[in-house]
Amino acid sequence: MFKGFYQLTSAMLSQGRRLDVISNNMTNVSTAGYKAERYTDSTAFKEVMLSRVGNNDVIEELDGFMEEQIRAAGIDCVGKELTGKLYELNPQLLRERVFGQKPETVDLGVSAVSRPPALCPGCPHRGFFYTMSRHKDFVVAGDIGCYTLGGSAPLNALDSVVCMGGGFTVAMGMARAFELAGQTDKKVFGVMGDSTFFHSGMTGAAEIVYNHGNVIPVVLDNSITGMTGHQDNPGSGYTLQGDMAETLKIEDILSAYGYKNIIIVDPQDLAAMEKAVQDALASAEPAAIITRRPCLLIKRIRHDIGKCQVDQDKCIGCRKCLSVGCPAVMVENKKAKIDPNQCVGCTVCAQVCPKSAIARKEN
Ligand code: SF4
Numbered sequence: 001m002f003k004g005f006y007q008l009t010s011a012m013l014s015q016g017r018r019l020d021v022i023s024n025n026m027t028n029v030s031t032a033g034y035k036a037e038r039y040t041d042s043t044a045f046k047e048v049m050l051s052r053v054g055n056n057d058v059i060e061e062l063d064g065f066m067e068e069q070i071r072a073a074g075i076d077c078v079g080k081e082l083t084g085k086l087y088e089l090n091p092q093l094l095r096e097r098v099f100g101q102k103p104e105t106v107d108l109g110v111s112a113v114s115r116p117p118a119l120c121p122g123c124p125h126r127g128f129f130y131t132m133s134r135h136k137d138f139v140v141a142g143d144i145g146c147y148t149l150g151g152s153a154p155l156n157a158l159d160s161v162v163c164m165g166g167g168f169t170v171a172m173g174m175a176r177a178f179e180l181a182g183q184t185d186k187k188v189f190g191v192m193g194d195s196t197f198f199h200s201g202m203t204g205a206a207e208i209v210y211n212h213g214n215v216i217p218v219v220l221d222n223s224i225t226g227m228t229g230h231q232d233n234p235g236s237g238y239t240l241q242g243d244m245a246e247t248l249k250i251e252d253i254l255s256a257y258g259y260k261n262i263i264i265v266d267p268q269d270l271a272a273m274e275k276a277v278q279d280a281l282a283s284a285e286p287a288a289i290i291t292r293r294p295c296l297l298i299k300r301i302r303h304d305i306g307k308c309q310v311d312q313d314k315c316i317g318c319r320k321c322l323s324v325g326c327p328a329v330m331v332e333n334k335k336a337k338i339d340p341n342q343c344v345g346c347t348v349c350a351q352v353c354p355k356s357a358i359a360r361k362e363n
């Protein structure tokens, strides 16, 4: 009975506070310098937590982030001593760790199909990595982000991934090593995304040009932070809170460092991508490449989405389209087939087909 009243009262208080915030925002919306208030209330959180959750067990993966916040709000709870810090918390693991019950397993006698991680269908990075995978005569130092998947089969287009920022600094180290070994013709590409560039790539980009590195830095600009869940970055035009912000231009930064030949290319156009690589290699002045196409998962952008289909009469089953590493392309009855539920019509597979058997169907 008491618990019910408590719930009712805490809900009433929360609603009251929420209405205050809404009415304040409505009143001030036309005021110069207006900034919307947001509704957060740790007192209400504590009340709701205590009233709705009987025992305060916190189940979260890895570090005890929520546990720490809840304790800081003055609520006693149990967390990491229950779940431990290691591994993804699946139901079996939780059952074992929280209730001490070993999970029952059944051997079905079948082995799971191997599914290596892959770039998403329509990923803007695919065109760049496909282009790099066609060249075996230079070294590619990668970095940490969604684009690290360019190192997986069948693209296999990264030779190293060490740490954030390492795309440029490791490339620089490799170039120095080649130079010391007398291999002055060896070209090294350093690769990282736009977000990584702002996070820890700018110093490496400066070092390459300052110390005359035989390196071509490549920034894969998909206008967002893909790997960790679409956080904005200084190049996206928004702050992490979603407010409008100054957009830092990667090309302006590279130009300020001293790069004289900055090539901006749409990586989805494979011919243009190849030309960009060749132009950068031939450049007598410090060159850099920016591949620019936004991630298809950015909701605030209207994307050009379609579907590609394979003409079964034209297809000769050469499997070349599989080499772009798109999860939507498969082989059935010795001919290529595209899963219409996954394809977004980027046309990268169509551009590599020697028989023009793949075409985009307009919606
Ligand atoms: S590349 Fe073209 S011809 Fe070859 S399997 Fe794919 S669709 Fe068929």
Ligand code: SF4
Binding pocket: 121, 122, 307, 308, 324, 326, 327, 328, 329, 338, 342, 343, 344, 345, 346, 347, 348, 349, 350
């Ligand atoms: S067009 Fe080809 S590469 Fe692009 S999403 Fe569809 S199947 Fe994948």
